[in-house]
Amino acid sequence: MQSDELIIVTKIQRQLKESYQQIADVMIAGGVDNMEKYKYMMGQAHAYLRISQEISNLLKPKEQKDEQGNVVDIRNGKGSTKN
Secondary structure, three states, rough: OOOOHHHHHHHHHHHHHHHHHHHHHHOOOOOOOOOOHHHHHHHHHHHHHHHHHHHHHOOOOOOOOOOOOEEEOOOOOOOOOOO
């Protein structure tokens, strides 16, 4: 990722974190006076967290997976791996 792109992503992540914190601050301070407002703010908070997590996932290097894959047999209690 180029430097400019990384700066933009970092700014977006920072803004998401600040927006989430603002919602938390309002809720902690008792700024929610009805259930509709509470549900709306909780929806916003969940959306900010979800978007932030998706950005973090995209920035992580992809794990290399083999084409066969592995299946773990948990029925026998030993956690053996089958191919």
